[in-house]
Amino acid sequence: MENGNSQNISEPLLPDKQRPEWRLLVKGEKEYELSNFVLQLKVSQTATDIKKGKLSVEKAVDEIYELCEKYKHAVVKDMKVIFSSN
Amino acid sequence: MSTHLHTVEEVSKLIKEGRKLLLSGDESLLTQLPDGNWVGGTIPYFMTTGGGLFTQDRIYVNDISDIVTDFSIVSYYENDISQIVTDSFDNGFTFIILPALTKVWSKYALESPEWRNLYVNPIIGWVSGVKYEDFGKLQPKTYIGNKSSANKAAVLHARLPYNKVARAEIINVYEQGNGDNIFFEKRGFGNNECLINGEKRNLYDYLYENKIDETLPLVANYGGASLNVGSIWNKETKRADLFAPVFPETVYRVAKHRDIDYAAEFKEKLSGKDASNMVFSATCLFNYVNFGLEGKNIANVTGPVTFGEIAYHVVNQTFVYLVVE
Structure with a gap:
């Protein structure tokens, strides 16, 4: 996973919030094989709420990013899936 | 932390020592307990290291005293259950027991998926029940200390140290089949x-x-x-x-057919997860009956066997658990 940091870190860093994959993720436009349970649920919720006009893409990205920050150790595998796929 | 089956006397001692407890057991036992820092629900089925067990002589105890830095115990009716999200601590988890087939159970199950901040902190718990033969005759109950209720959710909000985080997870051996949508x-x-x-x-x-x-x-x-x-x-x-x-x-x-080896399937799914710091788990009475879990040890997991499980959402036929790491 790219993190822009050449040091050997113990704390995983999330990809930059400006990466387009975050938007694809929250809109549900691309289906990823995620394994973290709460991330799966949150992605499902944001995609539904964006479709219904209840949530903006930007706010959805903020919420998903915050969730991933909290669970940064638990979502390492999912981050690789999302940000390494074409 | 204790996760064993205990007598009323043993649990009473823990309560009097001020331990913070999540309890499950038959109503005849829970009703004997003193007031204190505990929440509970009625159910007489459990998973133990000796296998699935029906007992009306023991109470299952999750003692979370050593992992939380603060807590609050609250009961909710259907008209204020949505507050459990805003009432939770900034970094922690919410443990909830809902009495089966009640307005608060129905309200939570129907509306929680639409709560904006549902996924900010883990919500883990179960749906209280009774001995299966008494279903429809006896009412499932919840407990806030020694005060029982047949129509309120019993909730314990827990705060964790800043360097810990809680994670709610599920293991579901069922998958969508290939039939009609x-x-x-x-x-x-x-x-x-x-x-x-x-x-x-x-x-x-x-x-x-x-x-x-x-x-x-x-x-x-x-x-x-x-x-x-x-x-x-x-x-x-x-x-x-x-x-x-x-x-x-x-x-x-x-779901696809259940012609599976539940224990093997469960162990395989569990092995793919980091569940080393599990502090609570519950599984479903449907699975207990349908897969013949009485007397069978399943991956050494223990906990109540319930009328429904809660991992943010109310779910069925699912193993739910909470990790603190």
């Missing part, structure tokens, strides 16, 4: 009206006519997470009574 136009528990291949059908009639295994749940896919809706068929009224709600714009399919 089933849609429901209205959310609810009592929905038997559904759309299948564009045609309005009665759910019970569809399941019955297609000789669907009655024990199989409907399964929905939430971003890759499989969530079950279990049912009990009422052949007199020709209804499939649902134990979790269904929602519109969601594709349900009958």
Whole structure:
């Protein structure tokens, strides 16, 4: 996973919030094989709420990013899936 | 932290010592306990390291005293249950017990998926019940200390140290089958009206006519997470009574067959997860009965065997657990 940091870190860093994959993720436009349970649920919720006009893409990205920050150790595998796929 | 089955005397001692406890057991036992820092629910079925067990002589104890830095114990009715999200601590988890087939159970199950901040902190718990033969005769109860209720949710909000985080997870051995897509136009528990291949059908009639295994749940896919809706068929009224709600714009399919080795399937799924710091778990009475779990040790997991499980959502036929790491 790219993190822009050449040091050997113990704390995983999330990809930059400006990466387009975050938007694809929250809109549900691309289906990823995620394994973290709460991330799966949150992605499902944001995609539904964006479709219904209840949530903006930007706010959805903020919420998903915050969730991933909290669970940064638990979502390492999912981050690789999302940000390494074409 | 203790996760054992205990006598009333042993649990009373823990309560008097000020321990913070999550309890499950038969009503005849819970009702004998003194007041204190505990929440509880009625159920006489458990998973133990000796295997699945029915007992009305022991209380199952999760002692969370050593992992939380602060806590609050609150009961909620259906008109304020949505506050459990805002009442939670900034970094922590919420433990909830809902009494089965009540307004607060129904309200939480139906509305929680739409709460904006539902996923900020883990919500883990279970649905209280009774001995299966007493279903319909006795009321499931919850407890806030030694005050019981047949219609309130019992909740313990826990705060964790800044360097810890809680994570709610599930293990579901069921997957969506390859059959028809089933849609429901209205959310609810009592929905038997559904759309299948564009045609309005009665759910019970569809399941019955297609000789669907009655024990199989409907399964929905939430971003890759499989969530079950279990049912009990009422052949007199020709209804499939649902134990979790269904929602519109969601594709349900009958689960694949359950001709599986539950223990092997469970262990395989558990091995793919980091569950080394499990502090609570619960599983479903449907699985206990359908897979013959009485006397069977399943991966050394222990906890109450319940009338429904809660991992943010109310789910059925699922193993739910909380990790603190």
